[in-house]
Amino acid sequence: MFLTTAILFWEVASPVTHAATSLNQSRWEQAIINIESTRVVYDSMQPWIKRPRTYLKTGVVIAPREILTAAEDLQDRTLVRVQKMGRGQFYEAEVVWLDYHANLAILTVKDDAFWKGLQPVPLLRGAPSRDDLRVARWLNANLEIRRVEFSQYTMDDSRLSPIPALYLEFDSEMKSIGGSAPLISGGKLAGITCQQVDNHVRALTATFISSVLEERKKGNYRGLGFFPFYWQPTPNTASHKYLKLPGEPRGVAVIFVPELPVVEENLKPMDIILQVDGFDIDPQGRYLDPDYGQQILENLSIRGKFAGDIVRFTVWRDGAIRVVNYRLPRFDYHLRLLPDHVFDREPEYLIAGGLVMVPLNKPFLRSWGDDWKRRAPFRLVYYDNEFPTPDRPSLVVMSFVLPDAYNLGYQDLRALAVEKVNGKVVRNLREVKEALSSPQKGYHIIEFVRSDTIRRIVLDASQMETANARILKRYGIPKAESLSSP
Structure with a gap:
């Protein structure tokens, strides 16, 4: 049986760069890295069949001897190589930290020669300016930086996990930029891309990335937590009347709560969730985030929170307001x-x-x-x-x-x-x-x-x-x- 290698290449486009004059282009040239990841792809129907496949993606130097990239396409890896300045020698890299649920990874290179001429770039604090967004990547050995058009912030499943992730969505005519290309705002790293469908691109925000990496740096990273319970909107006021909730219609109704031993104080079916960590929840399950506008309540499970942390729920239960100190369970695929x-x-x-x-x-x-x-x-x-x-x-x-x-x-x-x-x-x-x-x-x-x-x-x-x-x-x-x- 012969194993064949399929290589997914970035689309070849014009070598012309589109750098704004306000950007220090050389700074990004010294930070943006090409990554080549070879991994084994298995056939789920015939699992004894495996084929090597090579993916090209991007990384960014964010600290001395540390390259940030998405975890996607690093699973089942056999070899990871990196290239600086968009050309020249490839160096063997090592994955020193990875979280598939967060879709983040840190790479390093042992060869000191690789790090010569490279400089880390800082991560942006807070939400980026919607009018100052750019994406950068190496294309034909030239650094291409283009403006992109902000679309929205949205919640969806993580790329490699069913737990929620907050995405910054934007539109761009650039092709093949869904593989960890850096999103730039104010001269800082505002996020990394993780998905592209036609001209629509999603990126993980620097705020989320920073919170995860800071926990890792402390040495006590416990992984991401999540809300495993199911809830439904309460647009019909009859639900509130049935549960005798006074005042204006608000909150969502819990309909299913799995048994998880880590959760000491738990929610119950027929609870109405009124607040989460002080944020009011509307009948559609949304709250007003100070940075990202109206978002679904699941974002509060990852908004500066990690597995084992307490999330404070205010609920309407049995005709009275109750406070539930909910300990976030850590997500695992086998849950x-x-x-x-x-x-x-x-x-x-x-x-x-x-x-x-x-x-x-x-x-x-x-x-x-x-x-x-x-x-x-x-x-x-x-x-x-x-x-x-x-x-x-x-x-x-x-x-x-x-x-x-x-x-x-x-x-x-x-x-x-x-x-x-x-x-x-x-x-x-x-x-x-x-x-x-x-x-x-x-x-x-x-x-x-x-x-x-x-x-x-x-x-x-x-x-x-x-x-x-x-x-x-x-x-x-x-x-x-x-x-x-x-």
Whole structure:
């Protein structure tokens, strides 16, 4: 099997630069870095297949021997190289710190020669001027700096995590600037880009970046916290009357609260959230941020707050105003029944008689494409909003069947959640492997979660080992399993 490398290049454009006379261009020439990240990309359906892929992005020197960039495209990395001044030698770099949820990373280079002629740039404090926004990048060995047009501040999921992120959105005719290009305002770093769709670009703000990096510098960075509860707007005044809330309609109603042991004082369903850290919440769940205008209340979980910090909720509960000192839980991918990502380790799989078993997670569902919520089997998408429980901490799915005489009749089955193997409930691949060591009267019986298709598969246990060897050889698969450590 041959591995092919695909390299994503920045679009080649005119070498003409567009630097404003008020900017010290040489200062940015000494700070903006080209980054080349090579990482392994896995096939979620056939997890034994991996391909190297190289991405080009940008970094900014923000401190002695420290380069700031987005964490995206640094996952499952095998090699990171950097280049200064937009040309010349590439140097091997090391990722010294990274947070996928914040989408931030710090790189360094051991070779002293790389740092000669480079100077850090300061991060902007507060919101940038909307009339003074520029984006910079190296293009054909020339530094290109252009004005961009401010659009809005908006909340959305982080690029690599479902926790919220505040973005500065702007419009630009520049192409391929979504990969950590520096956003400049007042001669300072106002943010780094992280996404581009056509002419619309999103950037993480310097305020958020600074708060995270300052916590890291203190040596007690605990990661980002989040609000795991669900709420709904209260535009209909009948909701307030039903809950006997006096005065003008305000606040939002809590509708679901997961059980998390870290949260001692918790919200409850039917609470109306009136204030969060002193900010009034309107019936649409928004508050007036002094820097960024009207924002959704989730921003208050990351506005200078981190996991373990207390957020003060004022709620209407049981006919009275209550104060809840809510301790922010730290987000982890495994806090959801279907983990959003599995980074920096090989994906798990187990092949049993041609049946390909994998953990049910978001990467598996995303193999149906960007519209996976509609295209993936609804019986699997259903689990996306579920939280793990002691009885069901995770799920196993039979991805598909590698056709062989051994599994004849089952070869068209795919995407079925596994419930039991040989009479034992299985919640991960290690439990599947253990259950396969105890066949029932000479047969392996695999049972699936109830659906509109087949409920069980029966296979001859005495022939499985021989069939596995034959199937691995026929399909060029290096090994029958890849399991994580217990």
